[in-house]
Amino acid sequence: MFDQIKPLIDQYDRIIIHRHTNPDGDAYGSQLGLKRLLELNHPDKEVYAVGDVNNFRFLGEMDDIPDAYYEGALAIVVDVCVTRLISDDRYLRADQVLVIDHHLNQPDFDCIAIIESNHIACAELIVSVFMEQNYAFDEIAATRFLTGLVTDSGRFLYPFTTSRSFEIAAYLLQQGGRLQWIYDNLYTEDLNFKKLRGYFINNFKVTPHNVAYMMNDKHVKEAFDVTTFIVSRAMVNQMSGLRDIHIWANFTEDDNGEILVELRSAKESIVHLARKYGGGGHALACGCTLYSFDEAKQLLQELDDFAKGSTT
Numbered sequence: 001m002f003d004q005i006k007p008l009i010d011q012y013d014r015i016i017i018h019r020h021t022n023p024d025g026d027a028y029g030s031q032l033g034l035k036r037l038l039e040l041n042h043p044d045k046e047v048y049a050v051g052d053v054n055n056f057r058f059l060g061e062m063d064d065i066p067d068a069y070y071e072g073a074l075a076i077v078v079d080v081c082v083t084r085l086i087s088d089d090r091y092l093r094a095d096q097v098l099v100i101d102h103h104l105n106q107p108d109f110d111c112i113a114i115i116e117s118n119h120i121a122c123a124e125l126i127v128s129v130f131m132e133q134n135y136a137f138d139e140i141a142a143t144r145f146l147t148g149l150v151t152d153s154g155r156f157l158y159p160f161t162t163s164r165s166f167e168i169a170a171y172l173l174q175q176g177g178r179l180q181w182i183y184d185n186l187y188t189e190d191l192n193f194k195k196l197r198g199y200f201i202n203n204f205k206v207t208p209h210n211v212a213y214m215m216n217d218k219h220v221k222e223a224f225d226v227t228t229f230i231v232s233r234a235m236v237n238q239m240s241g242l243r244d245i246h247i248w249a250n251f252t253e254d255d256n257g258e259i260l261v262e263l264r265s266a267k268e269s270i271v272h273l274a275r276k277y278g279g280g281g282h283a284l285a286c287g288c289t290l291y292s293f294d295e296a297k298q299l300l301q302e303l304d305d306f307a308k309g310s311t312t
């Protein structure tokens with residue numbers, strides 16, 4: 001079913017790879033892994049990666065390219081498929097756009113899409129696609145994809161980690177993927193980060209029907225000298241793994257006053273609630289953006305009602 005990919009890539013001399021804003025390890029790893037893979041297997045083509053940067057830049061740098069490069073180019077968007085979440089909107093200037101994603105969303109723009117939500121990581125899906133096309137991998141490509149796989153699966157902890165996840169991981173290790181190097185980069189923590197974890201563990205609250213939550217105004221990121229993304233995405237799972245708490249939610253005020261919401265569930269899908277508030281994502285890990293803490297309280301009430309309904 002991936003037969004359409006190679007002819008599409010063959011058609012273009014220039015390929016520019018995008019992914020979502022606030023990139024996580026999977027967005028970064030999928031994007032830069034794919035860049036390396038295309039460079040390796042199509043040495044005649046120009047391949048670029050663009051977007052915002054953060055702590056994951058240990059995987060490689062982004063390219064600074066002029067708008068004119070998009071003329072007659074193929075854009076590939078990975079780990080995301082909705083316009084407002086894609087970093088650098090110039091992919092819309094490309095001749096064609098190919099999307100490869102594993103979220104439960106549908107593209108809201110004109111593109112060719114490969115979307116398979118049964119993959120724990122977009123990196124897992126991309127590696128499956130290109131293994132099937134007999135592409136050659138090397139240590140750099142393998143390490144980047146492996147970063148996507150280990151981070152999006154929580155080191156193979158999260159639901160939807162399958163036998164295929166381990167097969168892909170094994171393949172990437174055989175290709176020279178440097179697992180220890182990845183862990184050295186991922187799990188050496190700054191002091192303020194550790195203190196922020198402590199703050200979360202000491203201060204999160206629980207609703208009457210056991211939804212754990214945090215409401216973080218702007219001062220939190222300032223107090224710990226971290227980004228909104230760290231307070232929001234990186235901290236949500238400080239509330240995970242608790243007996244009798246099956247749903248947890250992290251509400252974080254951004255610089256513009258919007259509230260970034262990260263929702264997690266251990267068992268039942270809650271993505272319908274993220275969608276109701278204009279967001280999306282995975283069944284058990286999703287999110288949305290709200291306009292006030294009042295709206296956040298409404299959503300929290302709905303989560304609590306849902307938790308009540310699902311109590312057995």
Ligand SMILES: [Mn+2]
Pocket residue numbers: 026027079102120121122152
């Ligand atoms: Mn992902």
